[in-house]
Amino acid sequence: MITLSWTRKVDAAETGDATGTSCTTRERLWRALLHKAENPVGYVPAISECRVLERYDDGFLREARRGSQLLVQRVTPDAAAGRITFRHADASDLAVITNQMGExxxxxxxxxxxxxxxxxxxxxxxxxNSYLHELDADFAATLDAMTAVLRRSALQVADDA
Known part of the structure; x- marks a missing residue:
């Protein structure tokens, strides 16, 4: 599977106060992300409606309309990691969408x-795309080699303990 990502600074320089201090705290941003997860209309231009279908101890199931497509997503917030994961439970081309706070x-x-x-x-x-195909083959082989060595090292560490 292919993952693409885009990162933006949350507070642009012009949004700070006169001292240059950020307007947004990690806690405020987290609360805003939780609100966006349940109520994406107004945050995500392509989403025109959304409703929560079920709630769970670790998140909820939502249905969102994006153009003519109806998306069903299992939403899992992880406050400790600063991440909200949206796993598609429908026939979308997307398996997962992630919102990740960082610095x-x-x-x-x-x-x-x-x-x-x-x-x-x-x-x-x-x-x-031949470039991505070659890149994929190179890094897949690298990951295979790394995991083989890590597996052997982990077994050796366990045997030494």
């Missing part, structure tokens, strides 16, 4: 939006 090199709050494509569109992209 840039200056300590300013950032928001990263990432999407993970399902297998079908991922395969199509890799077939059509």
């Amino acid at each position: 840039d090199e200056d300590g300013d709050l950032t928001l990263t939006l990432s999407i993970t494509l399902t297998d079908a569109p991922s395969s199509a992209v890799l077939r059509e």
